[in-house]
Amino acid sequence: MSLTAEEIDRHRRHILLKEIGGPGVQKLRAASVSIIGAGALGGPCALYLAAAGVGRIEIWDDDTVERSNLQRQIQFGAADAGAGKAERLAERLCAIDPDLTILSVARRFAPGETPAGDILIDASDNFETRFALNRFAHAHRRLLVSGAASGWTGQVSVFASGVQGDAPCYQCWVPESPPAAEACDEVGVAGPVTGITGSAMALETLKLITGAGTPLIGRIQLIDGLSGTSRMVRLMRDTSCPVCHV
């Protein structure tokens, strides 16, 4: 289905990129993603994906906006305090492009849940959700874009164990919850680092949908805000991984 004059106008800066172009914008319009977490990572990620015209976006979060979120969750304002995060973020996305299909799910992702997106985006803040989503992505052969941020550092990767034979899964990278696993509530985090990380997650998703460039499959991008550097770590499939070993 060809693009309308309005779509061509709206997405001109993506159409001008040879790696995306008109066909890429059409792929974005046909794409379906589920974003697990509407906070500091899910916010910027969702805003960029809606702006790029991703046709169906599902937002999962059971939390409500608190004043202490506003230091980094820039999709919300003071007036949003007490409101459901998934619902309020979905409203923001609809305002960007009313032609998109945006759904909010006011629940925490847990085993037994079935997010509909062809691409799953892990923007959660706890290992229980991360492990459950990784298992779901592997079992249901979905791509998993994963991001995390803490202190001054962020990390981004794409896990494709259910889709590509030799690709590692999240649990090959993090076999079990670290002993000192703490949520953002207990440790500090530099607001812009969450924005960089969430934006990088949107970028990886856009690349997966359009086929542009090389996605971070089997690689972890580590962002260090204090030194202003970023480095890449290679990740192999763990042959003893409880999720993806065969």
Ligand SMILES: [Zn+2]
């Ligand atoms: Zn694995």
